[in-house]
Amino acid sequence: MIQTETLLTFGVYLVFLLAVGWYFYKRTSNIEGYILGGRGLGGWVTALSAQASDMSGWLLMGLPGAVYLGGMTEAWIAIGLFVGTALNWIFVSARLRAYTEMTDTLTISSFFEKRFNDPTSLLRVGSAVIILMFFTIYSSSGLVAAGKLFESMFNIDYSVAVITGAVVIVSYTFLGGFMAVCWTDFFQGGLMFFAIVLVPVLGTIDNGGISVIEAEMAAKNISTSLFHNGAGTPLSIIAVISTMAWGLGYFGQPHILTRFMGISSIKELPKATAVALIWVVISLAGAVVVGMVAIPMFDGLHGGEQEKVFIYMISKLFNPWVGGVLLAAILSAIMSTIDSQLLVSSSALTEDFYKKILRRDASEKELMLVGRLCVLVISIIAMSMALTPGNTVLGLVSYAWGGFGAAFGPVVLFSLFSRKTTWISALSGMIVGTLVLIFWKDAGLGATMYEIVPGFVANFLTIMAVNMFAPQKDEQILADFDKMKEALKK
Template sequence: MINVAELTTFLVYFVLLLMVGYYFYKKTSNIEDYLLGGRKMGRWVTALSAQASDMSGWLLMGLPGAVYLYGINQSWIAIGLFIGTVVNWILVAPRLRVFTEKTNALTISSFLEERFKDPTGLLRIISAIITLIFFTIYASSGLVGAGKLFESMFSIDYRVAVLIGGAVIVLYTFLGGFLAVCWTDLFQGSLMFVAVIIVPLIAFFSVGGSTPILEAMSLKGISGSLIPDTALPLVAIISTMAWGLGYFGQPHILARFMSIRSIRELPASTVIAVVWVAFSLFFAVLVGIVGIPMFGELAGGDHEKVFILMIRELFTPWLGGILMAAILSAIMSTIDSQLLVSSSALTEDFYQKIIRKEATETELIAIGRISVILISIVAMLLALNPNNSILGLVSYAWGGFGAAFGPVILMALFSRRTGWQAALSGMITGTLVLVVWERLGLGAVMYEIVPGFIANFAAILIVNHFVKVDEKDFSDLFDAFRDEVRV
């Protein structure tokens, strides 16, 4: 039976999002506005948009579900992500902001082409293809989350739920582009932050504190230790912490660094982001822990609904509807970013680069909006399988970006000796190793991002040894960064 309070809350929430999309539809006048907000985003919008688009529905559904199912040792994922977040903001953000503006790059693919002076265009095209493949998988994970949420709340068919969630996300992204996405992320990130703290804290005291939790974990045979209960605990820890390596290659997060108003805004934005992610990850883990005594055994894939069930157990329908909207916020804040980056890959890196180089600004914005629709359709088709795991889909896509782009981005920002041949070799090698490793089933032993990331770096270093570049070719960018820092 449909809960009127929850339905009303969601309808109001949807209307607000669409209003934001329409407002920024009027404010978007060129392709830089549509894809990067004109590089004029403030510190709060940049920080919360980056973290909200980073965490997605897996923060409130996938991670708590994994902790609920396997125990506290899954916290190593959160620890790895926290470390990766801090390093990414400190090392990558300032250089990327300066370098992408100096190369006049609106996408990661175009930045790599300009930064490495690739005369063939292969870096741009292949990186764009990789972006489209993994973001389609990533976006489908969010739609799986939306399907599970709506199915639980409104007792509607899972497939119908996926289509409804996808339609709303597509509409406001289609209209407002990057500006709409970032400003809705500011609101959605704030709502996620409040919900992920309030819900587990109240649940913790409602079950009677830590003693019932430990008793329930013992009864289910779940270890309360951070040390994984496996034959090779150190390998398991490295595998789960390796999620942090993915940060250096996530285009939807890197785009936020590119969009901030000035490098001088980054220190304050970094503090905001780090505080947000520390609290959010800690309390998301607590959701899974408290869910163990609260719900006992949950059948099938319902372990990823533990946060939903917790809200319904503890809160009135009206307040519960608002808190449920936080889950939708987590889902939407990532999918909209992924759709936009994928749209930019099709628009900037294929349409303008290959098909129509003389395209007007109005034409490019139109192609960008059409691209959002096309990518969404493919993602929705992938999400229609109700047996899909949110964490499983996110894990593969996240690892794909980390293995393909992470080392290449780091070398682009810190190495004067890396040429386009090395960057292209590393990108292809990292991607192939990740895909083969996962297909062979070795991901059960070690998360595929680890061998992919290592192989990428190794390929770059080997090619660098044989293909020498003139470091003076890249001196202008590095000098520009030093000049910006001194200002």
């Protein structure tokens, strides 16, 4: 049974998050402030909020659980994610910040429409539909993680645990919008970093060091090498590519891209990039070590229970006061992603459907109300999916992550680096990439190759092919592209 000290520590943290939401509720007066915070984020807040919202509950639950079952071969996920993170910050962040300000756009969907001057609005509406579909799945993964956390902490029914987690997360997102989400993510990112460094270090010491842990892994036929499985069979190139392909997803993740859009100045990006990369490399390494350390500590976890190894480790290694702080770090990881996903999904419904199609003359007050109501609707749908027995955090995340990477990744890259791309190219690539990903997954081919790879490649090749036969000829769009590049030099 959870101890009183842990409950008190945990409770204080939840009250703090709600207070942040209320604080920004009083200071958010228009839809731009609710969706993008008036483009006023500093470098540190941008970096930590972006990485906290990126890593989510799977960093402290999904990835350690995968390493617990599969060993070091699962670490290729972490390597791919680090490479993808670095490329995203270095090549995408500045161009996207400059271009979205120049086009006066608040969402990825509206950026696509204005960037390519789509006269049909199909690009905007289509991308908004994809955002809603995959973010609902993604949000449900976070609620699964929250359910497992509350279930373990309070010894309550899983369904009640999921609903409890949803109520807390929705509350401050509903109130404070983008700034509440970013500032809570900033604090949550710091807490996650503290936990993911402290727990594996003490766990390694408690188990006698890395050599003892590796010996236990070998005895259980669990991989101790990046290049061989537990039986000693070399890992295939396809397996490595498939696992590292998680990194491709970064170019298409709306909840990360909006952080680039919301930073106060391009000049803040070098500092933000450095902070983000240091945070992510240490955090990913820590998560892998947690999975390794758990192997000699806990036997026979499977069927989703392996994703609780971080929770079990905290309970075993720390006193109740410190345990409460570290359990709050897990909730931080969960919340920091769900809040961002709910906000981006709400923005898509508000800006790209309600304002664009239903009420073009809607007032700022009306749009903010609709945005908040959309947060509630999306969270209810995600919660119903999370209540389905048997869903794992990593399984849900991998599908949603792959969906965004396959649908949006190449479109974002071509929008920022290609003068030739037209709205027809972008729309064609988006549709083909999404359909290939869904087909690949439904056909059961994901066991051979992660579905993001064929989806991303199909999208990329489709855009290139259409560009060859129907390149961009609109002089204004070409001039705007050159103007964006000039803005980067200032």
